[in-house]
Amino acid sequence: xxxxxxTPELLRLIIDAGRDILGAxxxxxxxxxxxxxxxxxxxQRGSVGHYLxxxxxxxxxxxxxxxxxxxxxxxxxxxxxxxxxxxxxxPDVDQDPRYNAKxxxxxxxxxxxxxxxxxxxxxxxxxxxLQLSNPARGSFDVxxxxxxxxx
Numbered sequence: 001x002x003x004x005x006x007t008p009e010l011l012r013l014i015i016d017a018g019r020d021i022l023g024a025x026x027x028x029x030x031x032x033x034x035x036x037x038x039x040x041x042x043x044q045r046g047s048v049g050h051y052l053x054x055x056x057x058x059x060x061x062x063x064x065x066x067x068x069x070x071x072x073x074x075x076x077x078x079x080x081x082x083x084x085x086x087x088x089x090x091p092d093v094d095q096d097p098r099y100n101a102k103x104x105x106x107x108x109x110x111x112x113x114x115x116x117x118x119x120x121x122x123x124x125x126x127x128x129x130l131q132l133s134n135p136a137r138g139s140f141d142v143x144x145x146x147x148x149x150x151x
Contacts (some may be wrong), residue, residue: 007044014029015028021147022135023137026133027133029042030042030129032126076098076099077131078129080116084104085118087116087117090116090139091138092112094112111133113133113140115132115133115140
């Protein structure tokens, strides 16, 4: 197969590979904006297909930037994954206080289990976060974490 020559197609291929291999219902890829210190929508598959935007909480500089709900580096599972640069596997999102249910409420969908994987360059610089949710078998396991890290 020829390599895609545009970033959106590459992002969709990464998400589709994760969904297919791990049996996830949904997937999204958030790209890190180092200047704004935010995660921005890159691509999403298997869901409503849109992102919700709301103001971030005020920062020390009192600047208010528009960010993806639940995907700032300060809040949510994607944010925690970006900050730690470690995979976060949450078998039951309702039991994890880092989970931000605003997107579920707005879309009418419900994430049950989420696997958040940092995408790192060779120099360990953060590129983004891959999130997969709702595997067919109920939750992700350590083997899934290892497979997702290769993506």
